[in-house]
Amino acid sequence: MIDQxxxxxxxxxxxxxxxxxxxxxxAGIAMVGALILAIAAVTFFKKWKWLWQNWITSLDPKKIGIxxxxxxIIMLLRGFGDALLLRAQQVVNDANGVEILSSDxxxxxxxxxxxxxxxxxxxxxxxxxxxxxLPQQLGSRDVAFPFLNSVSFWLFFAGMIIINMPxxxxxxxxxxxxAYPPLSGLQYxxxxxxxxxxxxxxxxxxxxxxxxxxxxxxxxxMRAPGMGLMKMPIFAWSALGSTALIMFAFPILTVTLALLxxxxxxxxxxxxTTLGGSAMLYxxxxxxxxxxxxxxxxxxxxxxxxxxxxxxxxxKLFGYTSMVLAIIAITILSFTVWLHHxxxxxxxxxxxxxxxxxxxxxxxxxxxxVFNWIFTMYRGRVRFTTPMLWFMGFIVTxxxxxxxxxMMSVPAADFQFHNSLFLxxxxxxxxxxxxxxxxxxxxxxWFPKFTGFMLNERLGKMAFWSWLVGFILAFGPLYIxxxxxxxxxxxxxxxxxGWQGLFIVAGVGILFMGLGxxxxxxxxxxxxxxxxxxxxxxxxxxxxxxxxxxxxxxxEYVFATIPTVTTRDAFWQMKKDHKTNDRPEHYEDIWLPxxxxxxFIVGMAALVFGAAVVWHIWWLLIVSLLIVIVxxxxxxxxxxxxxxxxxxxxxxxxxxxxxx
Amino acid sequence: MRNSKKRVSWRxxxxxxxxxxxxxxVGAFVWATQGRDMPVLNPKGIIADQxxxxxxxxxxxxxxxxxxxxxxxxxxxxRYRVGNTKAKYDPELEGSKVLxxxxxxxxxxxxxxxxxxxxxxxxxxxxxxxxESSTAPVKVQVVALQWKWLFIYPDQDIATVNYLTIPDNTxxxxxxxxxxxxxxxxxxxxxxxxxxxxxxxxKLSFMADAPGEYRGASANISGEGSADMSxxxxxxxxxxxxxxxxxxSYSPNMLSWDTYEKLAQPSRGDGEKTYVxxxxxxxNQIVMKYMDSGSSSQPHTNTQTDHTxxxxxxxxxxx
Ligand code: HEM
Ligand SMILES: [Cu+2]
Numbered sequence: 001m002i003d004q005x006x007x008x009x010x011x012x013x014x015x016x017x018x019x020x021x022x023x024x025x026x027a028g029i030a031m032v033g034a035l036i037l038a039i040a041a042v043t044f045f046k047k048w049k050w051l052w053q054n055w056i057t058s059l060d061p062k063k064i065g066i067x068x069x070x071x072x073i074i075m076l077l078r079g080f081g082d083a084l085l086l087r088a089q090q091v092v093n094d095a096n097g098v099e100i101l102s103s104d105x106x107x108x109x110x111x112x113x114x115x116x117x118x119x120x121x122x123x124x125x126x127x128x129x130x131x132x133x134l135p136q137q138l139g140s141r142d143v144a145f146p147f148l149n150s151v152s153f154w155l156f157f158a159g160m161i162i163i164n165m166p167x168x169x170x171x172x173x174x175x176x177x178x179a180y181p182p183l184s185g186l187q188y189x190x191x192x193x194x195x196x197x198x199x200x201x202x203x204x205x206x207x208x209x210x211x212x213x214x215x216x217x218x219x220x221x222m223r224a225p226g227m228g229l230m231k232m233p234i235f236a237w238s239a240l241g242s243t244a245l246i247m248f249a250f251p252i253l254t255v256t257l258a259l260l261x262x263x264x265x266x267x268x269x270x271x272x273t274t275l276g277g278s279a280m281l282y283x284x285x286x287x288x289x290x291x292x293x294x295x296x297x298x299x300x301x302x303x304x305x306x307x308x309x310x311x312x313x314x315x316k317l318f319g320y321t322s323m324v325l326a327i328i329a330i331t332i333l334s335f336t337v338w339l340h341h342x343x344x345x346x347x348x349x350x351x352x353x354x355x356x357x358x359x360x361x362x363x364x365x366x367x368x369x370v371f372n373w374i375f376t377m378y379r380g381r382v383r384f385t386t387p388m389l390w391f392m393g394f395i396v397t398x399x400x401x402x403x404x405x406x407m408m409s410v411p412a413a414d415f416q417f418h419n420s421l422f423l424x425x426x427x428x429x430x431x432x433x434x435x436x437x438x439x440x441x442x443x444x445x446w447f448p449k450f451t452g453f454m455l456n457e458r459l460g461k462m463a464f465w466s467w468l469v470g471f472i473l474a475f476g477p478l479y480i481x482x483x484x485x486x487x488x489x490x491x492x493x494x495x496x497x498g499w500q501g502l503f504i505v506a507g508v509g510i511l512f513m514g515l516g517x518x519x520x521x522x523x524x525x526x527x528x529x530x531x532x533x534x535x536x537x538x539x540x541x542x543x544x545x546x547x548x549x550x551x552x553x554x555x556e557y558v559f560a561t562i563p564t565v566t567t568r569d570a571f572w573q574m575k576k577d578h579k580t581n582d583r584p585e586h587y588e589d590i591w592l593p594x595x596x597x598x599x600f601i602v603g604m605a606a607l608v609f610g611a612a613v614v615w616h617i618w619w620l621l622i623v624s625l626l627i628v629i630v631x632x633x634x635x636x637x638x639x640x641x642x643x644x645x646x647x648x649x650x651x652x653x654x655x656x657x658x659x660x
Numbered sequence: 661m662r663n664s665k666k667r668v669s670w671r672x673x674x675x676x677x678x679x680x681x682x683x684x685x686v687g688a689f690v691w692a693t694q695g696r697d698m699p700v701l702n703p704k705g706i707i708a709d710q711x712x713x714x715x716x717x718x719x720x721x722x723x724x725x726x727x728x729x730x731x732x733x734x735x736x737x738x739r740y741r742v743g744n745t746k747a748k749y750d751p752e753l754e755g756s757k758v759l760x761x762x763x764x765x766x767x768x769x770x771x772x773x774x775x776x777x778x779x780x781x782x783x784x785x786x787x788x789x790x791x792e793s794s795t796a797p798v799k800v801q802v803v804a805l806q807w808k809w810l811f812i813y814p815d816q817d818i819a820t821v822n823y824l825t826i827p828d829n830t831x832x833x834x835x836x837x838x839x840x841x842x843x844x845x846x847x848x849x850x851x852x853x854x855x856x857x858x859x860x861x862x863k864l865s866f867m868a869d870a871p872g873e874y875r876g877a878s879a880n881i882s883g884e885g886s887a888d889m890s891x892x893x894x895x896x897x898x899x900x901x902x903x904x905x906x907x908x909s910y911s912p913n914m915l916s917w918d919t920y921e922k923l924a925q926p927s928r929g930d931g932e933k934t935y936v937x938x939x940x941x942x943x944n945q946i947v948m949k950y951m952d953s954g955s956s957s958q959p960h961t962n963t964q965t966d967h968t969x970x971x972x973x974x975x976x977x978x979x
Contacts, residue, residue, distance in 0.1 A: 380749065381740065410774070412782055413711055484700070
């Protein structure tokens with residue numbers, strides 16, 4: 001009787017589920033402790049109202065972007081800790097019976113590491129940069145659907161909490177970042193782990209899809225007058241490619257996860273190996289999303305580096321049209337290569353040949369971009385600031401990653417690389433050397449735009465060199481280990497193989513990257529502390545695109561009057577025409593979206609919903625789902641959603657900014 | 661005056677430090693790599709040999725892009741550094757039709773060459789293709805279990821766990837399945853990998869050049885014990901192989917369906933075992949275990965049907 005009541009109330013959740021081994025418990029306690037500390041601090045400083053009004057309910061993309069970036073940085077630290085543990089295990093390799101992690105725990109950690117790094121670090125950073133930069137660069141005050149933007153962020157946030165919940169209660173998936181069945185099916189994984197994985201990604205993924213649509217429409221519809229598509233900054237082009245990919249790829253993910261979840265909840269057999277189900281179907285579907293996903297991440301990085309190299313060479317981007325064509329080609333080709341992730345499934349030679357060749361074709365536009373970036377420096381005046389160092393590092397690592405990618409795109413050769421540490425080295429080359437370096441460049445480049453002061457260059461350079469050395473040490477050995485036949489994801493290996501040395505080198509590499517992270521944190525802290533000395537005007541780098549035409553930090557309404565664009569590099573042109581200080585005769589009222597709490601509520605309800613499915617608490621599932629639906633309906637039928645900023649106020653504000 | 665002196669010594673210090681770091685990195689790599697075996701680059705079988713050549717050709721072609729990229733990157737960055745006021749500055753330079761044509765063209769040509777190589781090699785090294793040889797092939801049926809490998813010699817009625825003894829210079833024809841989550845069968849010194857999946861039979865052939873011991877592993881995670889799934893391939897001379905078969909046929913362990921089911925229970929750290937196979941058609945039963953219901957919904961597009969096998973054949977599957 002009591003059992004039944006408990007089961008109805010708590011599903012499959014029992015007190016036992018809170019018991020963890022020391023490492024996980026430590027991480028869990030640290031996370032919860034930090035949360036409590038943060039709550040205490042906000043309460044102590046009486047900042048709840050400020051937090052609620054200025055951040056949580058804000059629809060301002062500049063605020064939402066910063067929230068994305070803060071969450072992603074915290075997740076980067078978590079993912080980094082995971083990586084340290086994984087390597088520590090492989091360095092020690094159970095020598096003398098010392099086991100740092102059990103096999104099961106090791107597998108949970110690499111599954112968490114991959115999922116977190118892709119979904120909550122790389123994606124989060126990309127959306128953060130989109131929010132901060134895109135509207136302004138297009139000469140727009142806002143995104144197309146401001147409320148949707150807030151919903152997207154809070155869904156992302158909910159997914160982030162769900163993926164971290166296993167630190168406190170239950171366990172995480174042990175099936176890798178893509179959770180292939182049958183391993184991820186009920187038969188081999190009856191616990192909560194895979195469900196956590198599914199619902200974290202599902203909820204965050206829906207957020208990503210909504211965001212993708214939002215920015216796609218923003219780019220197409222919200223550009224300043226005169227900014228034709230071919231006058232758009234290349235970062236906006238790369239975002240257009242990236243968001244187009246999101247719109248087509250993420251629905252596949254949503255459906256795939258839903259089917260896997262049905263297999264697990266009500267015993268359907270889509271992906272089982274009996275009753276006509278097919279695990280191969282899952283593998284096809286997940287990569288039909290997964291391959292575009294890697295380009296969703298890297299295209300924005302391409303865009304960032306295009307802006308950086310042009311600015312710091314004091315010169316136009318070389319081959320703009322080529323660059324646009326390359327982005328379009330990459331976007332389209334991304335959907336035609338997914339099978340290269342499983343050449344080893346045993347499909348016929350014709351099929352493998354086709355997908356192999358399609359894959360190497362992507363290398364052509366990618367190569368073109370590399371040459372255009374390099375030649376942007378040609379006849380320029382290249383300033384080697386920190387963003388430019390990241391650019392140089394990017395070209396080197398990315399080219400090597402491209403080479404190893406092409407090596408694996410030859411199917412018969414890939415049979416020797418697939419699922420080995422060589423593959424792991426390849427994609428870290430692309431994702432760390434490409435996406436992460438790109439975001440780091442973006443961070444340093446656009447930081448003064450939003451704060452009015454620079455990040456300390458010396459610390460930034462030290463961070464760069466630590467990262468670069470760390471990167472070489474951490475991933476170089478993995479290529480060699482791949483040639484030695486070392487597979488990915490192994491928690492121990494035969495010591496007589498002599499692999500330990502390389503794992504040690506790789507481990508030292510992670511420490512160097514950690515040093516880089518410390519330098520970056522120090523850089524931010526030091527620059528904030530000495531912000532007076534680092535203070536700069538609105539155009540500290542002599543930049544080229546419209547986001548630099550606004551005040552620093554930008555006003556809430558960004559542009560007092562929307563600029564008219566006549567050429568590419570619109571801000572550069574304004575400077576040439578000496579028009580940067582032009583003020584209009586009179587200002588007009590500006591309408592901006594009001595704060596909305598519904599985004600936050602929907603996100604929190606989605607969080608509860610996710611937890612309810614994971615633990616099979618059906619009443620809670622129904623309640624939370626109802627909340628989501630009702631709140632959304634209410635939110636979408638409201639009409640007084642905008643506030644007016646009177647022209648006089650704008651005039652006053654602009655005058656104040658001009659005289660400061 | 662003093663300032664410039666300081667700057668020069670800072671430059672020198674920078675050069676010294678970076679050379680030391682570079683040396684340390686190279687040293688670390690040499691230290692950790694020296695004397696270790698790299699089976700992918702040091703293959704011992706006819707298939708892995710060709711795969712190695714293929715890898716080297718790809719790298720060779722790639723070098724035509726990678727090296728110019730590195731040279732141009734550093735040369736241009738150095739030449740047009742802001743301090744070098746002698747270099748030409750042309751902020752309006754937008755591009756160059758000729759240059760851009762060059763770097764659309766050169767990668768295109770390289771990829772074209774590589775595409776041809778890919779088409780040929782993918783067919784030549786199709787794992788389903790049998791190796792031509794005057795020596796009669798030895799058939800082996802491979803079953804991935806949690807967490808060990810079962811090898812059945814159907815023509816000899818012998819089975820082994822976690823090791824595979826093969827005659828050298830003899831084509832080994834493998835049929836591979838799983839009674840476990842998906843695994844991937846990989847012996848880098850002999851041939852690249854192929855997945856092992858339930859209800860399906862994939863294929864792979866290889867042939868060892870010489871006697872020796874070659875390590876194999878499962879390249880795909882299949883649960884807690886996946887890292888335990890390494891095994892040894894022992895290539896021996898043909899006479900030694902006959903001896904081994906003879907000796908094995910006196911093994912006290914029998915493999916029937918019942919003993920198989922016990923063996924298939926999840927377990928870790930199993931050593932090597934040898935069985936005499938008494939169960940009939942064991943491999944097909946294992947494949948069919950997953951095919952009993954609803955199998956009709958699966959496409960049967962066998963192009964190279966093995967008559968002893970009813971499981972789903974993956975070859976020619978155009979998904
Ligand atoms: C020149 C362009 C590229 C080529 C030719 C290429 C080729 C490949 C191939 C053939 C594989 C599958 C290898 C295997 O599983 O055996 C692969 C895996 C992968 N690539 Fe790339 N790639 C390229 C660019 C990128 C970029 C730009 C990214 C990310 C930003 C990326 C991320 C990945 C990831 C994450 C995986 C595998 C993940 C996994 O199996 O868990 N690649 N690549
Ligand atoms: Cu891919």
